[in-house]
Amino acid sequence: EDQVTQSPEALRLQEGESSSLNCSYTVSGLRGLFWYRQDPGKGPEFLFTLYSAGEEKEKERLKATLTKKESFLHITAPKPEDSATYLCAVLYSGAGSYQLTFGKGTKLSVIP
């Protein structure tokens, strides 16, 4: 059973059409939830860290929120340059160590 699930797997939006990406997690002992953006052929680029339920972070057209069991990445009025795969990862404590587990990502395409 996946501990971090991202949905949808892929999302096509028209330029200017706002939407949200979801990251749900089942781990306990959360130490942080991270959002990354990954462009084809590149490494993941850090976007946000969220730590506690109710926390929100914003950067340009992106806004990340966190609840006790999921996080949302809201994209407002997206542009074609926002097209990328968005990865969610959770850092949690378990079995005496700390684990960073990634979801499989949401591939976002923004059509002009």
Added chain:
Amino acid sequence: NAGVTQTPKFQVLKTGQSMTLQCAQDMNHEYMSWYRQDPGMGLRLIHYSVGAGITDQGEVPNGYNVSRSTTEDFPLRLLSAAPSQTSVYFCASSYSPTLAGERGTQYFGPGTRLLVL
């Protein structure tokens, strides 16, 4: 700061060959890790290190070796390459995985694309 750097960017190996993927960071991070990324599988942890001289296994360690002699460098060695090791490999670093919030954030290198024939 250069951040996290990886070499080579691309490599082709024959089955049974060995090689070392290089990773370096200039952020004075204690924690470094190696991931592989495969289609439909997400990023999976291979090995990690919490400081010089200390390494441990991640989720998929078989066929790989690591060592950490300095804070800056964390090479990944493929002992005898197999086609199943064809993947994209990413190195990452952070201040510490135990720190909550921003200081627990991992920063990634640009990746090494490995093809094993």
